[in-house]
Amino acid sequence: TLFACMFLREYDAALDRIQHGFWIYPALVTLAVGSFIAWRNRGTTLLPMLHHLQTRSATFVYIGVVLLLFFSRTFGTGSLWEAVMGAAYDPQVK
Known part of the structure; x- marks a missing residue:
């Protein structure tokens, strides 16, 4: 679910x-x-x-979920890309 x-x-x-x-x-x-x-x-x-x-596999699954959530929230925000790209910011990049 x-x-x-x-x-x-x-x-x-x-x-x-x-x-x-x-x-x-x-x-x-x-x-x-x-x-x-x-x-x-x-x-x-x-x-x-x-x-x-x-189990060991459950550990890897949940570590992967945490990493996925962290990176998708970090790199998926427009404010990060606006700061990095400045005036050349294009929303399609993210």
């Missing part, structure tokens, strides 16, 4: 063709469906999740 919502948010430019900010509706549907599935299976979700968090 987390990765699906992140995907929808990251590729909101395609959904902006429908309406600006439209990505929120599919993301909310995804969140609702994922929450419902997790709630319905709440008795069998916690133990496998804890086992997953103890």
Whole structure:
């Protein structure tokens, strides 16, 4: 659910063709469906999740998510590129 919502948010430019900010509706549907599935299976979700968090691959996945969020927020802001490029700033660069 987390990765699906992140995907929808990251590729909101395609959904902006429908309406600006439209990505929120599919993301909310995804969140609702994922929450419902997790709630319905709440008795069998916690133990496998804890086992997953103890694996080496989970460590790499979550380090990757943190790095992705950090760099996408840092380099995705227009203010950074405006400061670096000055008068030659073009929004298409970011």
